[in-house]
Amino acid sequence: xxxxxxxxxxxxxxxxxxxxxxxxxxxxxxxxxxxxxxxxxxxxxxxxxxxxxxxxxxxxxxxxxxxxxxxxxxxxxxxxxxxxxxxxxxxxxxxxxxxxxxxxxxxxxxxxxxxxxxxxxxxxxxxxxxxxxxxxxxxxxxxxxxxxxxxxxxxxxxxxxxxxxxxxxxxxxxxxxxxxxxxxxxxxxxxxxxxxxxxxxxxxxxxxxxxxxxxxxxxxxxxxxxxxxxxxxxxxxxxxxxxxxxxxxxxxxxxxxxxxxxxxxxxxxxxxxxxxxxxxxxxxxxxxxxxxxxxxxxxxxxxxxxxxxxxxxxxxxxxxxxxxxxxxxxxxxxxxxxxxxxxxxxxxxxxxxxxxxxxxxxxxxxxxxxxxxxxxxxxxxxxxxxxxxxxxxxxxxxxxxxxxxxxxxxxxxxxxxxxxxxxxxxxxxxxxxxxxxxxxxxxxxxxxxxxxxxxxxxxxxxxxxxxxxxxxxxxxxxxxxxxxxxxxxxxxxxxxxxxxxx
Ligand code: BG6
Numbered sequence: 125x126x127x128x129x130x131x132x133x134x135x136x137x138x139x140x141x142x143x144x145x146x147x148x149x150x151x152x153x154x155x156x157x158x159x160x161x162x163x164x165x166x167x168x169x170x171x172x173x174x175x176x177x178x179x180x181x182x183x184x185x186x187x188x189x190x191x192x193x194x195x196x197x198x199x200x201x202x203x204x205x206x207x208x209x210x211x212x213x214x215x216x217x218x219x220x221x222x223x224x225x226x227x228x229x230x231x232x233x234x235x236x237x238x239x240x241x242x243x244x245x246x247x248x249x250x251x252x253x254x255x256x257x258x259x260x261x262x263x264x265x266x267x268x269x270x271x272x273x274x275x276x277x278x279x280x281x282x283x284x285x286x287x288x289x290x291x292x293x294x295x296x297x298x299x300x301x302x303x304x305x306x307x308x309x310x311x312x313x314x315x316x317x318x319x320x321x322x323x324x325x326x327x328x329x330x331x332x333x334x335x336x337x338x339x340x341x342x343x344x345x346x347x348x349x350x351x352x353x354x355x356x357x358x359x360x361x362x363x364x365x366x367x368x369x370x371x372x373x374x375x376x377x378x379x380x381x382x383x384x385x386x387x388x389x390x391x392x393x394x395x396x397x398x399x400x401x402x403x404x405x406x407x408x409x410x411x412x413x414x415x416x417x418x419x420x421x422x423x424x425x426x427x428x429x430x431x432x433x434x435x436x437x438x439x440x441x442x443x444x445x446x447x448x449x450x451x452x453x454x455x456x457x458x459x460x461x462x463x464x465x466x467x468x469x470x471x472x473x474x475x476x477x478x479x480x481x482x483x484x485x486x487x488x489x490x491x492x493x494x495x496x497x498x499x500x501x502x503x504x505x506x507x508x509x510x511x512x513x514x515x516x517x518x519x520x521x522x523x524x525x526x527x528x529x530x531x532x533x534x535x536x537x538x539x540x541x542x543x544x545x546x547x548x549x550x551x552x553x554x555x556x557x558x559x560x561x562x563x564x565x566x567x568x569x570x571x572x573x574x575x576x577x578x579x580x581x582x583x584x585x586x587x588x589x590x591x592x593x594x595x596x597x598x599x600x601x602x603x604x605x606x607x608x609x610x611x612x613x614x615x616x617x618x619x620x621x622x623x624x625x626x
Contacts, residue, residue, distance in 0.1 A: 153183025
């Protein structure tokens with residue numbers, strides 16, 4: 125399909141109205157997130173004609189520079205994506221008209237995030253229209269920037285002018301710090317003004333879990349303890365910590381991935397059906413199910429750290445030899461947990477979660493393992509026991525939903541083989557290069573909080589993992605490029621189960 129045909133097909137699918145006029149203020153104009161994700165998202169939204177002609181984009185950051193330099197730098201980065209297959213955004217080409225639309229609206233403002241005058245300067249540019257403040261900054265700036273916005277009167281909403289704040293992760297380091305951060309933010313802004321982003325909610329496959337479960341009558345009746353044996357949620361990565369050692373040392377895989385991304389997936393899988401698709405109802409159900417997770421037990425946590433090895437044919441150094449990492453670091457680059465949800469639907473169904481860096485393969489997947497059929501009437505072709513159904517929701521590297529089934533092997537004998545039924549997004553819809561932030565930014569612009577995390581959900585998530593933060597088990601070294609530490613296999617073997625292959 126040509127670019128224009130693609131856009132036409134997409135516009136027809138989208139059936140979406142342009143966002144209202146607004147100013148987007150990005151704190152962290154020179155940051156990685158702005159370059160890699162926000163600008164491609166704005167470009168895609170402009171390309172789909174989903175932004176208002178009066179929109180302004182103000183970038184704030186510490187370093188010197190002017191609007192032209194900012195725009196030129198971003199243009200170079202956008203162009204570089206066309207020949208970087210590893211980038212989240214990798215279109216064949218950048219459409220001049222759509223990118224030009226964005227660059228014409230870029231204004232750069234040099235400012236210290238801790239300095240009141242920065243906020244007076246922003247206020248001077250805003251007037252009294254709609255405004256979104258996007259905190260694409262390190263976590264230590266979240267509360268101070270929101271407080272400065274409050275002090276400068278920039279969060280005061282008028283009947284016809286909204287003020288919204290978007291906050292990235294990590295949202296806190298543990299339960300007390302998340303509670304303190306929420307308290308500081310909610311002193312100057314209402315919950316409805318705050319958009320706590322988990323970028324996993326920007327993924328189509330994740331959003332699709334809601335209609336999969338609640339718009340198809342076949343799944344929900346069996347979506348419970350009577351029919352489900354266990355659930356596996358994995359986010360396996362082949363990349364190491366790369367140049368993020370100084371951030372990662374104080375964070376680790378548990379904080380980086382579990383209470384946010386993996387719990388986002390768990391909530392989508394485990395929540396009850398809300399009464400309506402409204403933000404309050406949906407977020408209420410998510411918060412409820414996360415609050416029903418029993419605080420994790422010490423014996424149900426395995427922490428690993430990669431040693432030297434070979435990842436997909438490339439030799440990889442040990443985590444402790446990465447830049448900005450301590451030689452005796454005990455930070456985990458892998459974590460596996462067994463969780464239980466204490467409610468009528470899920471009591472007794474273990475949820476096994478694992479995530480790690482420098483593993484054998486890149487795979488982000490939820491696997492719902494059903495119980496096996498109660499009687500086995502046909503033999504398995506390979507002589508094994510009859511397998512149970514597994515519904516796999518794969519987010520990465522492909523996007524599909526697959527039901528693993530037992531089928532008759534063709535031939536004279538009635539014997540079972542395994543096959544699957546698959547829904548693959550790209551087979552049914554045009555899937556242009558998106559970064560997932562398009563849908564999140566568009567939702568903020570339209571005041572739709574349904575995809576964002578409410579304060580109580582985040583706090584409940586930290587509460588569930590807090591015991592593992594308070595008393596972390598020792599890290600086990602695993603070879604880079606392997607499937608993770610042996611202890612993780614033992615965690616499931618104890619229950620007579622096995623991890624799905626990566
Ligand atoms: C980020 C983590 O939030 O999510 C990274 O900080 C991780 O460490 C990334 O690599 C994974 O996201 P995705 O969308 O690439 O699976």
